[in-house]
Amino acid sequence: MNQKRRNGPRAIAALLLFSIMQVSLQVGLAEPTSNTTNVIPVPQQFVARLTTRNNVPITVNGLSAATGASILTGATIETGADQAATINLGPLGSLDVAPNTKLVLTYDDQGNVKVMLLYGCAILTAKKKTNGEIATEQGSAGKTDPAAGGVLNVCFPQGAAAPTITNTPAIAGGGAAGGGGGGLFGLGTAATVAIFAGIGAAALTPLAFQDNPSGANP
Numbered sequence: 001m002n003q004k005r006r007n008g009p010r011a012i013a014a015l016l017l018f019s020i021m022q023v024s025l026q027v028g029l030a031e032p033t034s035n036t037t038n039v040i041p042v043p044q045q046f047v048a049r050l051t052t053r054n055n056v057p058i059t060v061n062g063l064s065a066a067t068g069a070s071i072l073t074g075a076t077i078e079t080g081a082d083q084a085a086t087i088n089l090g091p092l093g094s095l096d097v098a099p100n101t102k103l104v105l106t107y108d109d110q111g112n113v114k115v116m117l118l119y120g121c122a123i124l125t126a127k128k129k130t131n132g133e134i135a136t137e138q139g140s141a142g143k144t145d146p147a148a149g150g151v152l153n154v155c156f157p158q159g160a161a162a163p164t165i166t167n168t169p170a171i172a173g174g175g176a177a178g179g180g181g182g183g184l185f186g187l188g189t190a191a192t193v194a195i196f197a198g199i200g201a202a203a204l205t206p207l208a209f210q211d212n213p214s215g216a217n218p
Contacts, residue, residue, distance in 0.1 A: 046090045047072065048107065053084040058097075071105065078102040079120070089113060092130045093149070096123040100157075111146065117163070121155040136163050 048071040052058055057066040059078040071077070071087050079085060079101050087095040087105065092113050095105060101120025107113045115124055115134045124144070126132030132144035134154045141163045144150035156163040 046109070048090065048105075049088045051086045051088065056083050058083045058085050073106050073108065074104065076102070076104050091127065093124065093126040093132065095125070098122065098155075115152075117141070117154055117156050119156055119158045121153075121157075123154075124152040126150055126152070138162060141165055 050058075050060070050065055050069040050071050051067050052065075055067050057064045058080070059065070060069065060071065060075055062076070065071075077085070077087070077097055079097055079099050081099050084099050085097045087097070089095060089107060092107055092111065095113075095115060097103065098121035101122060102118040103120070103122055104116040104118070105113075106116075111129050112131045113124065113126060113133070115122055117134055117136050122134060124132050124134055126144040126146075126149050128149045129146055130144065130149065131146050132150065132152060134141045134152045136154075136156050141154045141156075142152045142165055144152060153166050154163050155166070
């Protein structure tokens with residue numbers, strides 16, 4: 001009988017100690033962990049920035065957009081007769097958009113930039129390690145070399161049979177948003193008319209030969 005009395009307090013103490021340990025364990029599991037060594041930061045994609053010539057707004061995704069606006073990937077960009085713009089693509093390069101142009105711009109953090117030129121003219125300047133491309137409904141019009149970078153200068157006016165690709169330094173260096181010369185990429189109206197006249201003449205040349213296969217005067 002005395003043995004049972006001596007063991008009673010011991011059993012109660014052991015049970016109480018076990019209960020305290022269980023409560024402490026549950027509280028510890030409920031506390032948020034402060035260990036962030038295994039947390040992998042999620043990279044944030046950069047956002048392209050718009051600069052319009054003379055701060056005249058253009059149309060982006062059907063809405064008016066002016067200098068400083070963010071251009072997200074997949075945006076549809078459209079300019080009117082007196083509108084032009086430059087899009088800063090950060091580490092990838094830049095895109096100059098001429099007047100009377102509509103295009104879709106896509107880009108990503110993997111160094112890919114693609115311009116789907118629906119109509120008009122655009123200049124894509126791609127930096128090194130960038131896969132730059134301008135395409136039309138007829139397929140790819142040109143790609144840059146990621147090892148060296150490069151410039152793609154493509155015009156695809158409405159009604160043209162095929163896009164025109166040029167490497168003319170004066171056009172490539174004009175800058176859509178810079179200067180106030182008017183016309184294509186700030187070159188002036190006369191230069192713009194001459195460029196489009198040349199494109200039109202090139203497009204009509206096959207038709208002239210079809211009407212007069214011999215090449216002789218009527």
